[in-house]
Amino acid sequence: MSLTLFRFTDEASWIEAGLDIFRGLFKQAPDRKNGERRGGALHIALSGGSTPIALYKAMAADSACSELSNGLDLHFWVGDEREVPAESSERNGKMIQDMLGGGCRWEKRPILHLWPEGDREKACVLYAEELRRAMGDRPVFELVLLGMGQDGHTAGLFTIDDIERGREGEHCLSTDAPSEPRNRMTMSAQLLRNGRTHLVLLKGGGKNAMLEALLAGSVRLPIREVLNGDSRIFQLC
Numbered sequence: 001m002s003l004t005l006f007r008f009t010d011e012a013s014w015i016e017a018g019l020d021i022f023r024g025l026f027k028q029a030p031d032r033k034n035g036e037r038r039g040g041a042l043h044i045a046l047s048g049g050s051t052p053i054a055l056y057k058a059m060a061a062d063s064a065c066s067e068l069s070n071g072l073d074l075h076f077w078v079g080d081e082r083e084v085p086a087e088s089s090e091r092n093g094k095m096i097q098d099m100l101g102g103g104c105r106w107e108k109r110p111i112l113h114l115w116p117e118g119d120r121e122k123a124c125v126l127y128a129e130e131l132r133r134a135m136g137d138r139p140v141f142e143l144v145l146l147g148m149g150q151d152g153h154t155a156g157l158f159t160i161d162d163i164e165r166g167r168e169g170e171h172c173l174s175t176d177a178p179s180e181p182r183n184r185m186t187m188s189a190q191l192l193r194n195g196r197t198h199l200v201l202l203k204g205g206g207k208n209a210m211l212e213a214l215l216a217g218s219v220r221l222p223i224r225e226v227l228n229g230d231s232r233i234f235q236l237c
Contacts, residue, residue, distance in 0.1 A: 026068035048092025056099035080156035083183035144195035152221035156186025
């Protein structure tokens, strides 16, 4: 597997490159049921955390994204979530909803799928059922947007054991984070890995050592286990 790293020295260029990924995806989106180039469902898994906020804000205000996605049945899914109250600022879905909700200027707004509230085990079952209803028994995302922690984790996958558990065919599973809030729920490594395109967003140099390990493949990291051959890394230095 080869990973492609792009480094940016200013946030505007970093955001523009991210927007180009979405614009290109919307422009090329096929309807996989009938082979036509427009009009089909498009499913994208979004990353939580603070890193992608600026990109989400820009995307919600981008006229090109609005125009290109207008003919699509566009679905956004939250890759992982925290077992906290629905209105908590630590809720990934709330952050994404705020960024793509009231401030969204798109003519046709995307459908945002949020993790159910309450007990995380039940939420995993319900979210997996929602995925199957929308995409069938073997859901595949056109794009998987990811972040990376300083320990090499991604989404709610913190250990190699979390990665292995996903190979049992579960689309969603509960995991335990090393810091609060500890109770997490996440899409499985297998589900994320099956995405057709992967984009990892990074900011700053605090993760350079882990990034080097990721690129070298010298350590088995959760982030590396969910990437495939078509994976790009956008780092804002």
